[in-house]
Amino acid sequence: MDDQVGSPTYTKDLAKAIRALTDKKIMDFGIYHVSNSGGVSWYKYAKAILNISGIKAKVVPISSKELAKPARRPAMSVMDNSKFEKVTGYRMRGSKSALQEYLN
Numbered sequence: 001m002d003d004q005v006g007s008p009t010y011t012k013d014l015a016k017a018i019r020a021l022t023d024k025k026i027m028d029f030g031i032y033h034v035s036n037s038g039g040v041s042w043y044k045y046a047k048a049i050l051n052i053s054g055i056k057a058k059v060v061p062i063s064s065k066e067l068a069k070p071a072r073r074p075a076m077s078v079m080d081n082s083k084f085e086k087v088t089g090y091r092m093r094g095s096k097s098a099l100q101e102y103l104n
Contacts, residue, residue, distance in 0.1 A: 002043040002061030006077045007035035010098035020090040032084045036095035039078035048096060052103045 017034045040048070043061040050057050064073065085091050 005039040007079045008095045009035040020088040033079040035079040036098045038094045
């Protein structure tokens, strides 16, 4: 879908982030959003996967409405990692470099 933007996250990066969070022995309890930085539409993410993999294929963008999934999804679901970064001093890398490492 070309109208939904999210934060794809590599599990290895998430594990490092969780480790950074637990190593700090944080007293500021609550919810911490953690994802690879930046946002990307599912359409652009699919194109990046094919490009990095060297696969030649046509990808056609569609809207959420065209997909007609039973559950509605927000158009923008990029996470805000600022609380996590402030507490740990650790910044998550971009989703594109994480994808590149995963696919290689």
